[in-house]
Amino acid sequence: MAVILIVDDDTAFRTTLAETLDDLGYEVRQAGSCEAGLRRLADGGIDLAIVDLRLPGEDGLAFLRAAADAAPGLPCIVLTAYASGSNTIEAMRLGAFDHLTKPLGRDALAEALRRALNASRPAPAAPAGAAPEAEHLVSNSEVMRAIFKRIGLVADSDNTVLVLGETGTGKELVAQALHANSGRAAAPFVAVNCAAIPAELLESELFGHVKGAFSGAAADRLGRFREADGGTLFLDEIGDMPLSMQAKILRVLQEREVTPVGARHALPVDLRVVAATHRDLEAEVTEGRFRADLWYRLQVITIMLPPLRERGDDVALLAAHFLRQQAQGRHKHLSAAALTALQAYDWPGNVRELRNTMLRAIALSEGDLIEPGHLGLGAVRAWATTPSPSVPVAGDGAAIDWDGPLQDAVEQLESFMLRRALEAAGGNRSEAARHLGLSRQQLYRKLAQYDLE
Structure with a gap:
């Protein structure tokens, strides 16, 4: 007994x-x-x-x-x-x-x-x-x-972790939790968005370079792998990485050494790698867009994050959390109708979209009570799903003419998404670029193009 x-x-x-x-x-x-x-x-x-x-x-x-x-x-x-x-x-x-x-x-x-x-x-x-x-x-x-338990179980190991899930589900938060609960917590946590860095710059960004390696290389650069030495490197959106770079990443995972651009010798690195993607890597491998050997190497431990629509009562819990976190001392709260609207929405943008929705509601509500009109969900849903030939994309009534010239529609859509990302990021251009999957240089060019500076 x-x-x-x-x-x-x-x-x-x-x-x-x-x-x-x-x-x-x-x-x-x-x-x-x-x-x-x-x-x-x-x-x-x-x-x-x-x-x-x-x-x-x-x-x-x-x-x-x-x-x-x-x-x-x-x-x-x-x-x-x-x-x-x-x-x-x-x-x-x-x-x-x-x-x-x-x-x-x-x-x-x-x-x-x-x-x-x-x-x-x-x-x-x-x-x-x-x-x-x-x-x-x-x-x-x-x-x-169950995911929290899995993080706790594997945090102290140095095994590579692959975090899968739709955009906005919190993959970077999982990587941060793995790092913070590991023996490497006192060392650097370095995050790289592989989709936001132009392919021609990605190798130097990750591996570093030596002075004179190429035009403009005026000094040595460590690179993200060596910046994360002793800690954790988070490779976000690794599914968007070019095939040529995938082979070099595989070598780092196998040999734990990097060769800066222009260098003759490899340098050792001691770090844990956490990778994430919203893509179906198995399908990407089948289509020849992702290396099978890298996929096998990444999935030592896999964590699959569910979309927000499959997380029960978490919408109400997260909404309250974001209100406490972002209301800057103001006692904002949701009306019953606003909470019902949040719970009825399907959240294609997941937790990130919910956070941005609460930021918008905080900004638009004059008093402490947030009503459905402050959420802006109706306009977002109409823009995303209405099959009519003219769909509103901005509060000023601008619309896309689906039967008009393609270039005009593309420009209207880009302009709207740029304004929306900047608003959600509180004007932080780096965060807006990351959300849109652009480099900062690409974002600046588009802001100038649409006179949004």
Whole structure:
């Protein structure tokens, strides 16, 4: 008969849980604090611990750290009524077998116990002062909680990670969470948008160059790989990388060395690579647009991010999060009708589009109450989906004439998208360029072309 230790300061919950475990055929030990739980653990004979995250004094994470030394390999299941991306990731990184939310269903508990007792694994130690930095990964959905757990499990390894998902789902936030919860957290996190850098400049951007390597190379340049030495390099939109560059990236992943443009010798680098794309790389390989050997090398660990439309009640949670984050001390809140409108929308632009929508609503609402008209969703949906021959694209009534000259339609669409990206970025041109998949130079040229400077 397995012996299970319950560490929870809620006496009523602890008693009820003990009765359930007794009914399931387990022997139970109880403790009301981290310190008491560790004393019980020191007595020996414990096969599994169920630990509440919030405890008086030291918390459940402190129990995990201490248990890693006191009872290596002890499976621990962490409980909380206040799940977040950061505490889930941290618990899993510290070696928790699972992270469950209260209240617990009997069947779910029984299954978790069966899996934990059948597959106990050593819990990795972590520095006591390590603090997660994944607060922007916000979700209450089960599908995202599974991703938080996966991040926590793999964060401390140096394995290459491939993050897949539609545009705007938060792939860079996953990369940042992997870095922040790893042993490389104190070293640089360097992000490169492969789609925003012209192909002829990408090699120098990534690998660096030596002075005189080409016209304009007036000094040595490290390159992003060497800038990330010791830390993490995030290659965003790697599916847009030219085939010629893919071969060079593959060599870096295999050999862990880079050769700057114009240099004669390779230089070693110590870093972790996280790559991301919204493209279907398997289809890209089939079509000959992506190297099969690089694809295999990238997918050591794969994390698939779901679109926002598949994330349950996360729209309301994220909207409230963005209001708190962006309202600059003003107590903005959504009306019932505005919340209904947000939940009814299908969010083709995912979390990024929701964030931009809340920024727009904050700017357009004069008082503290945000109404449906402040969201601007109707105009966006009409522009994106209306099959009529003339579709509004701007607040001034400008429209695309679908039966007119192609060049005129392209110019109207480009002008609208440029204004919209700049507005969403609060005038930050670098962020607007990144959102549009343009280099800064390309953005500046187009702003001048449409007199938007």
